[in-house]
Amino acid sequence: MQELAITVIGPDRTGIVADVAEALAGVGANLTDSTMTRLRGHFAMTLICTGPSAEAAAASLRPLAGVTTSVRPVEAETNPADRGEPWVVSVHGADRLGIVAAVTRVVAAEGGNITDLSTRLVGTLYVLIAEVDLPAGKADQLAERLAVAGAELGIDVTLRQADTEIL
Secondary structure (H helix, E strand, C coil): CCEEEEEEEEECCCCHHHHHHHHHHHCCCEEEEEEEEEECCEEEEEEEEECCCHHHHHHHHCCCCCCEEEEEEECCCCCCCCCCEEEEEEEEEECCCCHHHHHHHHHHHCCCEEEEEEEEEECCEEEEEEEEEECCCCHHHHHHHHHHHHHHHCEEEEEEECCCCCC
């Protein structure tokens, strides 16, 4: 069975998630992983699905007005059990250039893999929340390096163990 990565981007509107899901279900696509968000009035959705050919999935999405889509085959995940320990990085501070680049570079330098990242600008407050899979025993060192980066940027950065009971 083929796995596909699909992206759909366009102006947000009521029913867009249902329209995408119905179009894909109509060609036999089983949605195995997906994420959707609204970004300042724009809809963005990324999905992994199994079932149809890339051509059939792309054709099913063409009738959706005003959206840009991308469909491509992908390889199945190879080592799902080799993920590390789940942690959450939180950032709060005044908006400034380079926050995401600096924080994610520190995480990567400690061997952390970012599995989800969300940012929001609320007035002048910048908020970043990242879910991170971290190699065992790296949390203390990462927390220290994040504190240094936070001080350099003038932001508050925290690292806490993720609640594995959620999801």
